[in-house]
């Protein structure tokens with residue numbers, strides 16, 4: 248069976264009713280090429296000296312891994328001259344990166360977590376890259392982008408996706424017409440369509456959360472997880488399984504493939520922070536994908552895609568995945 252390539256799929260999207268703008272098609276192809284290059288480095292590991300940490304810290308106060316910086320550079324370089332972007336923003340950069348002269352500027356903004364799951368880099372566990380595409384405000388009129396231009400609610404995303412560097416290298420994306428997965432044919436170097444219209448089952452018996460934080464959780468999350476752990480003998484009347492890879496991309500891909508609920512909620516370790524994960528380049532792109540696959544995503548109070556961002560590296564409490572489970576744990580928050 249001849250599989251569709253990423254380019255064929257995107258051209259079809261461009262010609263179909265959704266009329267994917269040509270600039271977004273080209274932008275996604277450039278990001279996909281950059282992820283292929285990142286995947287190559289990840290696959291080499293110690294052979295090409297990309298493992299280990301640097302002495303520098305990013306704006307989050309995290310010690311950067313070599314691959315965090317290498318992946319960031321690859322994405323910046325690949326997207327600077329494409330002509331579709333006005334600026335970029337990244338987990339690894341304090342502020343935005345406007346497209347420098349003399350490169351032509353375009354009408355879109357690209358945000359990315361260049362390397363997700365950094366704590367797993369040196370131990371050869373699956374990691375990934377997450378990206379999100381927004382439009383420049385309509386009244387920008389060719390002016391240089393500002394940080395404020397990036398502070399758009401997630402529902403305004405034009406496209407989002409992740410690359411997964413695991414036993415297979417995959418690219419999973421949406422342009423608002425469902426979720427599609429592509430597997431990299433490493434010999435040919437081409438992304439081939441292998442997962443059409445991915446769907447998350449509404450019900451599940453599998454939850455993902457870092458239980459080492461149990462004593463720090465708020466009562467609604469504590470109640471939800473306790474009930475899952477009580478299994479058949481408890482109010483849920485069924486047994487639940489638990490998984491936690493500690494790479495958001497990998498945990499979410501499992502949920503996109505077979506369902507489940509992923510939670511990284513607020514916890515009392517840093518009470519002043521709404522959560523650990525970042526709204527603009529982790530939670531928003533993943534929430535867009537999850538909703539496009541029939542799932543749900545909230546911060547306990549509201550739909551994540553409706554949260555109005557206040558800052559580039561803003562954090563958020565994340566509850567997403569199988570619709571009925573997300574609605575239940577969100578309802579527990581409303582009950583207080």
Ligand SMILES: O=P(O)(O)OC[C@H]1O[C@](O)(COP(=O)(O)O)[C@@H](O)[C@@H]1O
Nearest residue numbers: 360362363364365366457493494495
């Ligand atoms: O180590 P913890 O607390 O379980 O956190 C794991 C989470 O942190 C992250 O690694 C944060 O992302 P980065 O690796 O991009 O900083 C997520 O991928 C993952 O879900």
Ligand SMILES: [Mg+2]
Nearest residue numbers: 360363364529
């Ligand atoms: Mg991340």
Ligand SMILES: [Mg+2]
Nearest residue numbers: 338360362363
């Ligand atoms: Mg990261």
